[in-house]
Amino acid sequence: MEDRLKFHDNNRVKRAREIRKRNKRKRRLWMGFLIMLVVIFSIYQLDRKGYFEVIFENSVTYSGTNTYFEPVGTSVKRDDIAKMAQLLINHPYKFGYSEVVKGIPVNPMDAAGFVDWVYYNLSGKILSAQTTSTGPATTRIWDASTPVMESELKVGDIGFYEVPESNRVNHIGIYMGEIDGNKVFIHAGGINYKADGLDEGRIVISYNNSVKRNNKDIYGNKFTPAAESTQFLYYRRPKLDIID
Structure with missing residues (x-):
């Protein structure tokens, strides 16, 4: 009798174990299926928003215009500042140029040279030459402008990484407004902004003080590769007749 019960109990245990194994396999299959659906949906959403293009696109392209235009009138218009500056997106950078x-310039240019080029083509004045101070062009542009708060920024204002007295390398760019709610600057960036055939850097539009990369101009035209962010902390307005 005890042997029969023992045998009977062993069969029940085996069947229970087999059922648990089958259920466990089913749960794993369903869990894997759900995870696969989540991954597929996430990839779809990321691709739809262009994140893969932002991260992985390496070719140098720009869907906006690079057709030069002559400004009308004697005053500098903020909209013209944006249009003129964006003509040189992906133009090569070179320190000291x-x-x-x-x-449209043939040679590469550095950060201060780019700012001077934009305002010279809009006003006929070289911004760094509008002061009697000496030193690097970035410092002279600082002296040819007045301070503004970040909350007061308008298109055409200038951002600086450092104050002129700093012993660290300065950088300079032009405020372009906002893209997707983020403040952006156009600037001639160095090696951190390099691309195929542009090993020393290029002119790009970057989110400021952000971890995100940007691949659009202010009109929504895309450029590649996407640009890393900037860290402009000091803001100034050129001493020019600029109208909204």
């Missing part, structure tokens, strides 16, 4: 010319 600050040649200021009318029209």
Whole structure:
């Protein structure tokens, strides 16, 4: 009798174990299926928002215009500042190149040279030459402008990484407004902004003080590769006749 019960109990245990195993396999299959659906949906959402393009696109492209235009009138218009500056998106950067010319430049340019180029083509004035101070062009542009708070920024205002007295390397860019609620600057960036064939850097539009990369101009035209952010902390307004 005890042997029969023992045998009977063993069969019940085996069947119970098999049922648990089958149920466990089913749960794993369903869990794997759900995880796969979540991954597929997440990839779809990221791709739809262009995140893969922002992160993985390496070719140098820009869907906006690079057709030069002559400004109308004697005053500098903020909208023209944005249009003129964006003509040079993906233009090559080179430290120490600050040649200021009318029209689209052939040679690369550095950060201060780019700012001077924009305002020279809009006003006929080289911003860094509008002061008697000496020193780097970035310092002279600082002296040719007046301070503004971040909350007061308007298109065409200038951002600086450092004050002129700092012993660290300064950087400079032009405020362009906001993209997707984030303040952005256009600037001639160095090696951190390099791309294929542009090993020393290029002109890009970057989110300011953000961890996100940007790949759009202020009109929604895309450029690639996407640009890393900037850290402009000091803001100034050029001493020019600028109208809204």
